[in-house]
Amino acid sequence: MSLAALAAKVDARTPAHRDRAIDGLRALALLAVPTGHWLLGGFTVDADVGSLHNASPLSSFTGLAPASWILQMLGIFFLVGGYASVLSYNKRKGSSAEWLKSRLVRLGRPVLGVTAVWALMIPFLYGLGVPEATLRTGAKLVVQPLWFVGVYAAITALTPLCIRVARRMGAWSAAPLIGSVAVVDFLRYGPYADAVPSWLSLLNLLPGWLFAYQLGVAWGEKRVSRKTAYVLLAGGTALFAALLLAFHYPASMVGVPGQGRTNSHPPSLLVLALAAAQSGAAVLLRDRIARVLRHPALWAPVVVINLSAMTILCWHQTAMLAAAVPGSYLGTIPGLTSAPDTLGWLAARIAWLPLFAVLLVVIGKHARVFEHPTGKGLNTTKARRTVAGLLAAGFTVFALGLA
Template sequence: MTTPTPVRDPYPDALRACALLVVVLGHWIATLPRMAGGQLVDTDHLLAVWDAAGFLTWVVQVVPLFVFVSAAVSADGVARRLAAGEQKQWWAARALGLARPTVTYLAVLVALAGIAWLLGGRLLGVFNQSLTIHLWFLLMLLTVQALLPWCLRVDARFGLGAVLGMVAVAALLDAVRAGVSSPEDLRWIGARVAERPAGIAWLNMLVVWLLPQQLGIAWKRGRFRGAGAGAGFLALGALWLVLAMGSGYPVAMVGVALAGNNMLPPTLALVGVMWLQVGAVLLFEPLARRLLAGRTLARAITVLGALGMPLYLWHKLAELPAAWLGEKLGLPIDAGVPGEPGFWLGRAGWIALCLLMVTPVIALVVRFELRRDREVPVTDRRLRIVVGGVALYVGLAAALAWGVWPGAVLGLAAVSMASWQLRRRSGAL
């Protein structure tokens, strides 16, 4: 007797797909091409030149939402793996699933770097760091998912107390960073955090990103649900952000520097956005499920979900041919001055170019990935999993830190090693 395959819940898939789509569009909006003499000479970041754009990040910073939903989707499967003693193989499979397409991406970047070196390519130098900066997400995702089994155990023992504990630890780390020594200091904790080096608060790179994962597990376990809980989370998030801004925390929830932002490392202000996102998930769930009951939207979500990670991995590369095409056709791709008339029309044109360029890229990538062996056996040897995991972290970190050159070259070697170590010998790279 065969066990029936469980029906996949379309709502979490829709949330994850939409979250990745928002991230992609947000990255394209934030890239501001700068022209001189008809050629692209540099790029700015929207947040670096327009302070008011910080409020937009309250909407487009949806990485917490992705972590929240991913934890809810994975919770039952990981629990079964834990019961079967297959915890390490689960993470190895996740790591391998990220390593293999990343090998392809880095290999293309290395090839482009070689072509640019031979032919004197100019645009690759302009986009050098931009083409790898988004790999930070893979590093964060690998880390929190490695701790998903631990989070499941913590939820089973403490319930929502685990969430409160993480918030308390994050608050303590921010307080230490701010040098809080009296209740009066709490009034301006945000301003003090923004002015001071992170120090021990770098631990919030782990604590704060574990928080949406812990919330996702609690949601899956039914510890909160319904429109009433959603309204409560929305009210909490709104009040949280008002108090955070009043204490001097930066407005932007995306960082463009190593200091003075809510991302590097994450701060208590970012937690306010998490409350808002969880509240929206709960409040709009009935309406979303009714819409997803229709075949057309459900199919679109299925396709978008399948393309989500390839689109995230490759979307920054689309900016390179978009800039080239804009130059060749003489299109007004220069971003101009944010806030002035015509700025958003120019942003729409830039996004249209990026969409035009990313379409054939994704088509080629998907065709290539479909031709590969998708069911590569994963190793169950602890040493190889550790070596593969370390190599994957090193490779992603190298590309993130040093861009296409020399980061992608070093990263390709390390991530290829990770892919080789994480699979069984019978699998293909």
């Protein structure tokens, strides 16, 4: 079957009520995760033992910071997550607890799968001679994007409350969240910052990421008008500019080694300003996106990406490592294991992206069984779940440097 025929078949099987714009926005946000990590995640090789170490090109090229504004699309992901949760919750047939359990299982099973597999791989790779430092570097990269799943799960559990608040207050229900983050930012970055304990920043973790989700819930409840969307776009853009120019927030949306402040872990007010602008743009462009995705050739990839969402999130770092670890045995390879401190590195890294994508497809073909178990391919008995849980816990301890 040709690709055109396959795309037409996927298009024909899509229900008429399917919201293509929401799926398209989710796919865009999903692709931004591996693209960002692959572009901004460099390595260096220890000349003595050949071990890999993480290195960020942002340390050398501050001018790359605007790229992180485009690639940081978690605001869009939480926005469409809130929107989709409303539709799913309102159509549920069982209790709220049953609905939540099904959502959490869908999130947790792929995470358990990737961490358990890596727990088995580490001793095997070590036995083959892969340096321990390389294994720790790889483990940290694999764990890096998984924090998102825990936060998303916690926020998903709040969906019934989010819906009740959105029905009363509409888009204004997200305002207290941005206010909360602003207060914490003032305390940790303001004139009394020296007297504020470091753990205070953790108070931004939940409201910081709940902000866009709450907007999505209000959108799903039809409480976000085009006028509100324009306010979000203009207000978010203005606040973003003010925080950068007048309040000297770090320009990068991701952490940069050596910088004392970071915007994303936990989220600062700059993250919420960007999420507000992105959310406003998404609402305004929704109808246009839906029309574009009526074309089967554009719609089919969106379907594939959405069906592989957790596989992409959990395994994209493994795909990059599948190229970098063997490459480390060959020494310094431009764009792969060379230090990310020249423009040549950036050009070479872009050239490596297609290989990373191919490796992700190959890995995903086998790993997606954790996301979509079929038949007896994944017999999740209590004993197997227990073993997988222990393996995942062991891998996490190793990745965090606790063992």
